[in-house]
Amino acid sequence: MTDELATFDFDLPRSCIATEPARPRDSAQLLHVPAQGPSALGIVRDLPSLLREGDLLIANDTAVIRAQLSATRGTARIGITLDRILADGSWHALARNSRKLRSGDILNFGDDPVTATIVENEGDGAVQMRFSVEGEAFDAFLERVGALALPPYIERPSGPTQQDDDDYKTIFSDKRGAVAAPTAGLHFTPELLAALDARGVTRKTLTLHVGAGTFLPVRSSISEHRMHAEWGEIDAETAQLINDTRAKGGRVIAVGTTSLRLLESAAQEDGTVHPWRGETSIFIRPGYRFRAVDLLMTNFHLPRSTLFMLVCAFSGTDTMRAAYARAINEEMRFYSYGDACLLERAE
Numbered sequence: 001m002t003d004e005l006a007t008f009d010f011d012l013p014r015s016c017i018a019t020e021p022a023r024p025r026d027s028a029q030l031l032h033v034p035a036q037g038p039s040a041l042g043i044v045r046d047l048p049s050l051l052r053e054g055d056l057l058i059a060n061d062t063a064v065i066r067a068q069l070s071a072t073r074g075t076a077r078i079g080i081t082l083d084r085i086l087a088d089g090s091w092h093a094l095a096r097n098s099r100k101l102r103s104g105d106i107l108n109f110g111d112d113p114v115t116a117t118i119v120e121n122e123g124d125g126a127v128q129m130r131f132s133v134e135g136e137a138f139d140a141f142l143e144r145v146g147a148l149a150l151p152p153y154i155e156r157p158s159g160p161t162q163q164d165d166d167d168y169k170t171i172f173s174d175k176r177g178a179v180a181a182p183t184a185g186l187h188f189t190p191e192l193l194a195a196l197d198a199r200g201v202t203r204k205t206l207t208l209h210v211g212a213g214t215f216l217p218v219r220s221s222i223s224e225h226r227m228h229a230e231w232g233e234i235d236a237e238t239a240q241l242i243n244d245t246r247a248k249g250g251r252v253i254a255v256g257t258t259s260l261r262l263l264e265s266a267a268q269e270d271g272t273v274h275p276w277r278g279e280t281s282i283f284i285r286p287g288y289r290f291r292a293v294d295l296l297m298t299n300f301h302l303p304r305s306t307l308f309m310l311v312c313a314f315s316g317t318d319t320m321r322a323a324y325a326r327a328i329n330e331e332m333r334f335y336s337y338g339d340a341c342l343l344e345r346a347e
Contacts, residue, residue, distance in 0.1 A: 005218060007317065010303045010324055017153050018333035021167050026192045029332050029339040033315055033323045035346055041330060044187045044340055045195075047297070053200030054250035056241060060182035060258045061205035063173035065139075066146025067212065071107040071116065076100045078107060080116075080129075081149050082179060083212040084231055084279075090119055090130040094212045098125050114141045139176065149179050149212065151336050153302075167337065172255075177209035177231070183336040184256035184298045202250075204241055208232035208258040208280075218304060222285060227306065229279040232262040236275040242292065243272055251294035257307050260284075260293050260314075267292035285309040286317055296343045300327055300334040316346040 022028035026044045033039045051057070067082040079096035086092055095101060098121060105118040107129070114137075119128040131138055148160040148168055156164070170185030171193070196203060213228025242252055242263070254260035261284065266276035271291045283306060296314055301307035312320045323341060332339045 005222065005304050008304050008308050008312065010321065010328075012303060012328065012334060016328060016331065016334045016338075018335055018338035019154055020163075021186055021337040022333075022339070024189055025187050026189045028187050029330075031323060031327055031330075031332065031339070031341040033319060033341055033343045035315075035344040039323050039326055041326075045192060047192065047342065048195045048199040048201065050342055051196070051199060051201050051253065051295075052251065054202075054245070054248060055200075055253055056202045056204065056245040056250055057196060057253045057255060058238070058242070058259050058263065059170070059172045059185050059188070059203070059205050059255040060208050060210075060262075061172045061174040062178040062182060062207050062209050062258075063176045064148065064168060064178045064181050065176050066142045066148055067179040068147040068149040069109060069145065071109055073100065073105050073107055080107070081212045083126075083228065084179075084209060085177065086128070089134055090128055092211075093127050093129055094125050095127045096125070098127055101127055109141075109145050112141065112145050114138075114145075151180065153335055154337065172205055174205070175207050175209075177207075179212045180210040181336065182208070182210055182256045182258045184259075184340060186337070187297075187340055188255075201253075202241065202245070204238045206232065206234045206238055206259060206262055208262045210258055217302075218306060222309070225283065225306065227281040227283045229281045230258075230261075231279050232265070232276070234262060234266050234273065234276040239266070239273045239275045246271060252292060253295040253297060254293045255297050257296070257298055257301075257310055260296055260298075260310070263292040264288075264290065284313050286313045288313045290314065290345055294345055296345075297340055298343065299336065299338050299340055300324065300332065302335070311341075311343060314345055315343045319346065 028044045030044045069080040071078045081094045083092040101118050101121045107116040116129045116131045171188045209231050211230045218225045265280040265282050
């Protein structure tokens with residue numbers, strides 16, 4: 001297994017970074033990367049023709065919260081990005097100016113009556129904090145004072161727009177808790193889902209609440225990098241359907257790296273998937289042996305990122321470097337609002 005970050009580096013023209021999605025969503029380009037042979041360029045609407053009757057499509061039904069908060073502690077301004085809720089109801093978060101924070105400090109959010117107490121400063125910008133409200137009152141608080149934590153490469157000098165509220169939400173969104181959208185799901189429309197149904201492709205969802213750590217770069221060597229934990233769940237019905245599909249010769253298609261990471265977290269050595277609930281910090285890079293997923297639909301990722309390492313593990317580093325080179329040459333659109341690829345697993 002290589003520990004050289006340069007292996008996963010590439011030059012990406014700024015013009016390739018998408019700042020808004022394709023409209024309609026299923027008109028985005030789709031690069032099909034087979035296990036053998038050349039890649040083929042089409043659009044997302046072609047997806048049903050690339051799948052088979054009896055295949056199973058698994059998407060992430062997490063819904064994005066307004067996780068970006070601006071707080072004060074006395075005269076100090078503290079930027080907060082919520083990461084994930086913990087078992088005791090407190091929150092793990094990333095904080096700017098976190099050096100100023102101590103256990104017991106009270107954070108205020110403008111004139112809003114809701115406050116937060118710092119439980120622990122974990123260092124490296126991470127804190128644990130408890131808000132003065134929970135449940136529906138907390139959801140209402142986020143709607144009042146929070147903002148979408150859009151990825152830094154989507155430039156919004158004045159902050160996320162009302163259009164982003166609609167654009168940064170997948171058709172599968174159901175269970176609130178994600179900081180970032182599972183962006184491969186952004187490409188799906190009611191028409192595309194109907195075409196998949198007509199093709200005989202079964203659809204199910206799982207839940208993985210994407211955390212703020214998804215934006216963090218690999219700062220050290222690959223072997224020393226530690227993924228932030230994210231909470232997920234696969235119910236018994238979905239797990240059984242996955243196993244039945246594989247037993248009948250069907251393929252499991254993960255919509256997005258988040259779905260793939262949770263499926264692989266729940267898979268046994270023989271590929272069997274059991275119901276699963278808890279946190280995962282799985283880090284997939286070349287050398288990993290996939291057990292539960294046969295195809296992956298995903299967007300185009302950042303150079304030197306853990307997600308580019310994941311797709312290199314799935315389809316082969318040389319294959320993915322060639323696919324990304326073609327995508328750049330074809331002026332395809334990268335990152336959260338960008339185009340997609342359908343990857344077959346390398347054998």
